[in-house]
Amino acid sequence: MSIKIAIIGAGASGIIAAIEASKHSNIVVDLFEKNSAVGKKILASGNGRCNISNSNLCEDSYICENHELIRSTIELFDFEKFEKYFKNLALLVDTKDDGRSYPLSNEASSVVLALTSALKNINILTNTTITKITKNKKFTIHTEEKEFTDYDKVVISSGSQAAPTLGSCSDGYEFASYFKHTIMPTYPSLVGLHLNTKVHAKLSGVKVNAKAKLFINGVESDSTIGDVLFTKYGLSGFAILDISQKASLGLLNHDRVQIALNMVINFTRSQLSSYISSQTKLTPTLNILTLLSGVISVKFSKVLLDFLEINYNEQIATLNSKSIKKIINHLQDWRFDVTQTHGFKHAEVSGGGVSSHEVTNNFESKLVKNLFFSGEVLDVLGKRGGYNLHFAFASGYIVGNHITK
Template sequence: MKIAIIGAGAAGIIAAITAKRLNKNIQVDLFDANKGIGKKILASGNGRCNISNSHVTPKNYLGENPDFTTYALKEFDFKAFEKFCKSIGLLLDIKETNKVYPLSNEAKSVTRLLELTLDSLGVKVYLDSLIKDINKENEKFSIKTADKEYTQYDKVLISNGLGAAPQLNANESGLDFASKFEHSFNPTYPSLVGLHTDVTYHSRMQGVKKECNVSLFINGQLEQEIFGDVLFTKYGVSGFAILDISQVAAYNLSLYQDVKIAINFFPKLHRNDLSDQIQSLFKTAPKQKALDILTGMISNKIAPVLLEICKIQEDTKAEQVNAKQIKAISYQLNQWKLKITDTQGFGHAEASGGGVRTDEVDNRTYESKKCKGLYFAGEVLDIVGNRGGFNLQFAWASGYLAGKSLVRKS
């Protein structure tokens, strides 16, 4: 039996290893457009390699049908992943947050051990090999690069991801291949990414970072609330809270919905209590500028923008600010609303949403329901995980099941 795997990311690598371990006599060819394997593995966790998460459920995923992940996450749960890692000599560091890293704290050690395992099993790895086309004739597949054709494959696994991180040669060719075999797919969108807002004061607040509560509104309805870091940027907002909320925000932007966020700078304070505190501060120093007093509460980059929004002059003294204006200040700090107009795009995204529709793929074997011998795994499917190692865990799990299926005689 002869198998081709397109994409040497987490899903493709574990599929190749699993298949060869189950049947050492089959030929497995692994193709990747990069000069090395696992480029997105290397980039995960800011280079520290957030390789998985020790507590994963289908609720950690988005897509047309997140429950598609249930069987894979059960069959290849964290214990199974940990066992796999030990089998290649990789020890793990499990954090209290459930995020999982290599004990070495270096992503390179992960890809190096995977490389050694592939080599020891006799998997043929073709690097710098961007696949341009796939064909099937007389029950056999052939795949083409720009200058070479590889033929006589019994089965093909498409695991080359989607468009997030094009600087790592990420592309959406997997969708083109899927379409060729009559698969449909849902529109793709950047996920875990910074968000653009429609205000004009971006540059004035750039660099400010604060732990806040962020609420997401879709067509005026509250959809999600997240607490975490918010970073103001020259284009809008980023930070961990924004990356987390961006998944639902970006998905709805792709559907042309009205998307807004509201940032609460003081989530532990009720709006009325915040108003009382501001009023008390102003009474303590009535002759001081309101602007200067506010910088004791919030960033000196935010304070002038805050006064501008509340229609208060920067040189206004504290004693000149009336009760209605103080309520306006506290309201703004409690619910700083921003309209989301766009994302930072695939070039800055950690993952891609959308992809091959999961109802056209078997959730136990990951074989296509449209074309016998064709398989899909990982990000190319319409499944995207939350931040924190969930995307890689689905890649490992789906790749593992695909690898098991690839060696079965059909």
Template sequence: MRIAIIGAGAAGIMAAITAKRLNKNLQIDLFDANKSIGKKILASGNGRCNISNSNITSKNYIGENPDFINYALKEFDFKAFEKFCKSIGLLLDIKESGKVYPLSNEAKSVTNLLELALQELDVRDFLETFINDIEKEGEKFIIRTDEKEFKDYDKVLISNGLGAAPQLNASEIGLDFASKFGHSYNPTYPSLVGLKTENTYNGKLQGVKKECNVSLFINGNLEQEIFGDVLFTSYGVSGFAILDISQLAVLNLTSYQDVKIGINFFPKINRNDLADQIQALFKTVPNQKAVDILTGIISNKIAPVLLDICKIDLNTKASEINAKQIKAISYQLNQWKLKVIDSQGFGHAEASGGGVRTAEVDNKTYESKLVKGLYFAGEVLDIVGNRGGFNLQFAWASGYLVGKSFGKIK
């Protein structure tokens, strides 16, 4: 039996290794547009390779039907992943947070060991090979590049992801292949990405970073709250809390909803107590400018912008600030609202949302319900995980089920 795998990322690699271990007689050809396998694996976790998470449920994913992945997460849970890693010589560093890294702390060690496993199993790789067309004639598949065609495949796996990180040759051509075979897909969008805001304060807050509580409002309704780093940028906001909240934010932007975020700079202090502390500060040094005194509790970049929002002149002395103005200052610090107008785009996104509709794919084999012998795995499907190794774990798990199906193990 001849099998073609389009995309040598986590899902494609896992499918190839699993299938060949179960059935040595399979001929598997692995195609990828890059010079080497696993480019997105290398980029995960800021280059440290956050390859999984030890605490995973379907609640860590969004999509049209996140429960679609329950079977995959059960069949290939974290223990199964850890066992697989040991089988290729890879030891893991499991953090208290649940994030999982290679014990070597080097992403390259992961792809090196995966590459050795593929070579040992005689999986043929065709790198720097961009597949632009797939056809099915009778029971066989044909795949094509601009210069060449590869014939007589019994099965094809589409696992070449979506548009996140185009600098790594990412594209949405997998959706073109899916559409050609009658599949539908949900609109794609950048996920785990910085957010562009309507007001950027002319870049005056650029570089300010603080741990904050971030609230997401969709059409005025509170939808999500996350605590973590917020980084102000020239285009809006970034940081871990923003990346996390971006998933629902950008998803709602794609359907033209009103999206706002609220930033609480002091989540451990309620608004009234914060107002009292500011008032006490002002009384301590009444003859100093309020803008200077505020730098005792917030960044010196935030203070002038804060007073401007509250319509207080920058030359105003602390003794001249009244109770109403102090309440306005504390309110702003407690709920700094920003209207989200866009994301930074796929070029800066860690993952892509949307994709092939899971209703059209078997959740136990990941074979198309429409075309026999056609399979999908990983990011090309309408499943996207939270930050922290969840997307790679879904890629490993879905690839495993495809490989199991290829190996004809029931």
């Protein structure tokens, strides 16, 4: 007697679940995908380079209600296992000093090619959108046009709502809700942030290597150093994406969310103050715009001076100490209120999802026997740096191996 398995969603997680399940004898695997090809999101990952994993995997790399699930997943499919797994698929990886791992080819398409080459003895049904999953004795998979019947086991690996142009949607949550699973409120993550000022729009296009601090209800809750990009809507750039996880969660909870930017990280506050004083003695007739432009971009300097209503041509010797203090404050601690995120459309991942407390460490539903979940559909959110793909691969691997037992 063969076991018939349906896997919903051919992203990182569903593909590996299918590869693993199909290695066992007497298994029939149908892999359903609404897109015209499998692995579309992998191709877009890491700007086409695909930051595929990270050698510094640890529990703290994830936001998840169920810490035990993260711990056991990392244990069962750790970085060494990941490297070996992909080596067996003829995909070598290049792991940088900071732990981020990329395909040696530097191309996400190599990852998709390696994975699709391993999809053997599997019925791949692309251009097939699943509308409903029901269970009598066995599972039935529904589309608008037809029903696929008699599945012994089902894996829901249909991802989240982040980046809908790549096939993402909330279907997985609806399937899970039908089976009475709890859906933890979802929120966009690794995403730009909107501000309540108008000044950011004037700075649009300016990129600074800055320290970004996140304040939730006035309390510092995260900080990071990296690129901050001013945009028409607010802020983007790697530093902002990194703190967007907690910012987005704060917005979901209706907290006051603020970002403080230090745009001159090479100087302490007193060093910056002494530098301005020494320049005032050295070149008293120098205008403030020229002085600031030696520290930060000309565009930024102009917008800041306009904002503070200070004349560009004012000589530094004639500037009063209050104005100098204001300039330093804004350069090193400019605080903005965050009003919303840039939305799921532009987010890389989603927080929230199917409650991780309602699955076993093998990702089987605790509510419905033979129903499994893997990947981003669960309420597991990784930091930027390859953690999300690693979780998708790891959970798919564990499901694919357990489901045949």
